[in-house]
Amino acid sequence: MNTILSDNYSVYFDNSLDELVDFIKKGNYSKFFILTDENTGEHCLPLLTSKLTGFNNYDLIEISSGEESKTIDFCVGVWKMLIDFGADRKSLMINLGGGVITDMGGFAASTYKRGIDFVQVPTTLLSQVDASVGGKTGIDVDGIKNIIGTFTMPKAVFIAHEFLQSLPPRQILSGLAEMLKHGLIVDSGYWNKLKNSDLKNPSVELVHRSVEIKNEITIEDPHEKGIRKALNFGHTIGHAVETYSLLHDKDSLSHGEAVAIGMICESYLAHKKTGLPSEELHEIVMVLTDLYPKYTIKEASFDELLLNMKKDKKNVGDEINCTLLTHIGEFSIDNVCTADELCESLRYYINL
Amino acid sequence: MNTILSDNYSVYFDNSLDELVDFIKKGNYSKFFILTDENTGEHCLPLLTSKLTGFNNYDLIEISSGEESKTIDFCVGVWKMLIDFGADRKSLMINLGGGVITDMGGFAASTYKRGIDFVQVPTTLLSQVDASVGGKTGIDVDGIKNIIGTFTMPKAVFIAHEFLQSLPPRQILSGLAEMLKHGLIVDSGYWNKLKNSDLKNPSVELVHRSVEIKNEITIEDPHEKGIRKALNFGHTIGHAVETYSLLHDKDSLSHGEAVAIGMICESYLAHKKTGLPSEELHEIVMVLTDLYPKYTIKEASFDELLLNMKKDKKNVGDEINCTLLTHIGEFSIDNVCTADELCESLRYYINL
Ligand SMILES: NC(=O)c1ccc[n+]([C@@H]2O[C@H](COP(=O)([O-])OP(=O)(O)OC[C@H]3O[C@@H](n4cnc5c(N)ncnc54)[C@H](O)[C@@H]3O)[C@@H](O)[C@H]2O)c1
Ligand SMILES: NC(=O)c1ccc[n+]([C@@H]2O[C@H](COP(=O)([O-])OP(=O)(O)OC[C@H]3O[C@@H](n4cnc5c(N)ncnc54)[C@H](O)[C@@H]3O)[C@@H](O)[C@H]2O)c1
Ligand SMILES: [Zn+2]
Ligand SMILES: [Zn+2]
Numbered sequence: 001m002n003t004i005l006s007d008n009y010s011v012y013f014d015n016s017l018d019e020l021v022d023f024i025k026k027g028n029y030s031k032f033f034i035l036t037d038e039n040t041g042e043h044c045l046p047l048l049t050s051k052l053t054g055f056n057n058y059d060l061i062e063i064s065s066g067e068e069s070k071t072i073d074f075c076v077g078v079w080k081m082l083i084d085f086g087a088d089r090k091s092l093m094i095n096l097g098g099g100v101i102t103d104m105g106g107f108a109a110s111t112y113k114r115g116i117d118f119v120q121v122p123t124t125l126l127s128q129v130d131a132s133v134g135g136k137t138g139i140d141v142d143g144i145k146n147i148i149g150t151f152t153m154p155k156a157v158f159i160a161h162e163f164l165q166s167l168p169p170r171q172i173l174s175g176l177a178e179m180l181k182h183g184l185i186v187d188s189g190y191w192n193k194l195k196n197s198d199l200k201n202p203s204v205e206l207v208h209r210s211v212e213i214k215n216e217i218t219i220e221d222p223h224e225k226g227i228r229k230a231l232n233f234g235h236t237i238g239h240a241v242e243t244y245s246l247l248h249d250k251d252s253l254s255h256g257e258a259v260a261i262g263m264i265c266e267s268y269l270a271h272k273k274t275g276l277p278s279e280e281l282h283e284i285v286m287v288l289t290d291l292y293p294k295y296t297i298k299e300a301s302f303d304e305l306l307l308n309m310k311k312d313k314k315n316v317g318d319e320i321n322c323t324l325l326t327h328i329g330e331f332s333i334d335n336v337c338t339a340d341e342l343c344e345s346l347r348y349y350i351n352l
Numbered sequence: 353m354n355t356i357l358s359d360n361y362s363v364y365f366d367n368s369l370d371e372l373v374d375f376i377k378k379g380n381y382s383k384f385f386i387l388t389d390e391n392t393g394e395h396c397l398p399l400l401t402s403k404l405t406g407f408n409n410y411d412l413i414e415i416s417s418g419e420e421s422k423t424i425d426f427c428v429g430v431w432k433m434l435i436d437f438g439a440d441r442k443s444l445m446i447n448l449g450g451g452v453i454t455d456m457g458g459f460a461a462s463t464y465k466r467g468i469d470f471v472q473v474p475t476t477l478l479s480q481v482d483a484s485v486g487g488k489t490g491i492d493v494d495g496i497k498n499i500i501g502t503f504t505m506p507k508a509v510f511i512a513h514e515f516l517q518s519l520p521p522r523q524i525l526s527g528l529a530e531m532l533k534h535g536l537i538v539d540s541g542y543w544n545k546l547k548n549s550d551l552k553n554p555s556v557e558l559v560h561r562s563v564e565i566k567n568e569i570t571i572e573d574p575h576e577k578g579i580r581k582a583l584n585f586g587h588t589i590g591h592a593v594e595t596y597s598l599l600h601d602k603d604s605l606s607h608g609e610a611v612a613i614g615m616i617c618e619s620y621l622a623h624k625k626t627g628l629p630s631e632e633l634h635e636i637v638m639v640l641t642d643l644y645p646k647y648t649i650k651e652a653s654f655d656e657l658l659l660n661m662k663k664d665k666k667n668v669g670d671e672i673n674c675t676l677l678t679h680i681g682e683f684s685i686d687n688v689c690t691a692d693e694l695c696e697s698l699r700y701y702i703n704l
Binding site: 076079080083086110111112113115136138141144146147148149150151310311 | 428466467488496498503662
């Protein structure tokens with residue numbers, strides 16, 4: 001697979017992790033640190049450490065898995081470990097894990113001593129196709145996702161398709177939602193290819209194309225002033241549902257499951273507001289309802305969901321903005337949606 | 353006083369704060385927030401709010417004064433206030449206070465929603481001549497100063513000399529140390545002018561020249577790779593003493609008091625290592641000991657002081673690096689100093 005060039009860094013596709021080892025050698029780092037959670041510590045770390053014989057200037061930092069760890073408390077824990085291990089400005093942080101690890105490790109590194117180098121080794125499908133490029137780092141505060149963070153580019157990204165082998169099916173589905181989104185917003189050919197593949201086991205070629213799409217969009221608009229908003233398709237409602245579920249459900253929705261719901265609702269809004277043809281709406285709904293389990297949303301939760309949307313980083317003032325589709329493969333940004341419209345789209349989902 | 357142009361932003365000298373009000377108007381911000389501590393809330397805020405009649409889209413955030421507030425806990429408090437007040441990406445943060453407020457407010461703003469606009473209104477001499485330019489934001493963790501932070505430029509800086517009127521004499525002395533440093537590292541003419549002025553009451557012209565010097569240096573080297581290290585003169589030892597005092601003394605040293613000690617020790621090292629003539633060493637020591645009270649350092653504290661120096665952001669690996677002088681007005685960076693040399697310089701100070 002071709003290396004993808006991003007904003008001053010490269011995304012390598014490499015099951016062996018040899019490119020990463022090369023990168024560490026060339027970087028002449030005083031020390032390096034590998035951040036994992038218990039799952040990536042078990043399933044992914046052994047491959048990496050097996051390549052690190054001969055290095056004795058690194059330490060491991062493990063945090064517990066899950067979105068609950070993406071908080072300032074855990075981040076302070078990481079900072080303190082870096083202090084205790086004597087990390088200096090010529091240190092490197094290697095974030096080996098899903099989006100929680102890459103987001104929070106990226107934030108911790110981008111603020112430690114006002115910024116040390118870090119690389120991303122995403123190990124979930126979601127983090128490979130989404131969190132790997134774009135330079136967003138972040139943590140949650142008060143349950144509000146990514147409310148705190150920076151825009152900081154990693155020095156490199158290493159994608160080992162191999163790591164997906166140990167990933168539970170539900171996590172594959174979570175990443176898949178973003179891949180489907182990539183097709184829906186800019187590439188109907190890719191959408192068609194996805195529809196017709198074995199989606200429980202997405203090939204490295206499909207992963208590669210998703211990274212390419214996300215990369216092209218974020219390079220063109222690094223600070224989310226314009227076309228990057230395309231990536232928000234499904235996310236205005238999706239994030240609100242995700243936040244809701246995180247607070248209320250014992251077994252809460254994954255990001256992708258929430259975004260799948262968001263894409264259904266926002267496709268409905270697109271049909272109503274930006275002319276998405278009804279055949280295309282139905283095609284989208286069919287593919288998504290086929291892949292993702294139905295989630296129960298009650299009218300009584302609408303107020304909280306709307307409040308979540310208002311608190312979303314993306315919104316300015318009291319308006320709620322959505323990225324919608326005009327066709328499969330074509331998007332339209334900055335569509336102001338009223339509370340009534342948003343509720344109607346939630347009802348559409350409920351009644352499917 | 354001329355406006356100073358920095359890295360994409362301006363430093364205005366303006367007692368009326370009219371320029372700030374103009375800036376707010378032009379910026380079309382959805383909301384703005386004024387961060388103060390109880391002292392700047394009492395002495396500086398009234399002037400600002402008196403100019404804000406007609407605005408109703410702002411809120412006040414007050415934290416308690418002192419370095420003890422420059423922690424992640426207070427920063428989380430500020431983030432939560434921003435969330436509660438509904439700050440969005442088009443919000444502006446106005447940091448009205450000394451270096452604690454401008455550093456932590458800058459950090460909070462530069463990470464809130466991955467960065468919102470902020471302006472600095474420094475109200476102490478130290479923050480006017482030092483924290484006002486250079487783009488460093490930061491907080492302390494585990495008593496280690498500025499260990500966490502970002503490099504983020506404010507959108508503008510507004511210096512009202514007027515604010516220094518209410519500043520306690522000890523705070524004037526604290527800022528003065530940086531002004532003397534500016535002369536010592538690059539401008540012997542300015543050093544001579546300072547020596548012969550009423551230093552309890554530095555004129556706005558002197559303040560202006562210090563900002564100019566700091567600005568020129570930081571613009572040339574925004575990320576501290578080379579000549580910006582000039583500004584570290586007095587700070588390797590100064591920071592260590594400051595951290596020590598913060599932990600052990602009830603009435604701890606101000607930054608400037610600590611830096612004055614650092615400049616004496618490091619001038620001694622300069623005399624030993626980089627050829628600072630002994631007359632110049634004595635001139636520096638005379639001016640500084642005349643202005644600053646003697647601080648008691650014991651041999652028994654040396655180990656802790658050395659450890660502080662090692663933990664300093666500026667150092668890579670186990671080496672301790674100092675910026676020294678070759679002459680008054682000329683500096684030399686990256687001088688590795690041994691533990692013995694550093695202790696010897698501390699003894700020189702003790703025996704003055
Ligand atoms: N920065 C960005 O642009 C961006 C984009 C999308 C999502 N995100 C963030 O990413 C997070 C979600 O990502 P995620 O789903 O990868 O989260 P995650 O890191 O929580 O990973 C999901 C689960 O899979 C486990 N896991 C990871 N790799 C594994 C492997 N190879 N084998 C077995 N188990 C493995 C993890 O331990 C965890 O339990 C969210 O916090 C979201 O905000 C960020
Ligand atoms: N970012 C940078 O480049 C930079 C440079 C130098 C120092 N700093 C930081 O600045 C901090 C020290 O600065 P500082 O001494 O200004 O700290 P400070 O903010 O603690 O101010 C000192 C005291 O003066 C009070 N005060 C402020 N303005 C006043 C006024 N006009 N009248 C009366 N009282 C007033 C404050 O309430 C406080 O009690 C340190 O944390 C240091 O790390 C940062
Ligand atoms: Zn997403
Ligand atoms: Zn200083």
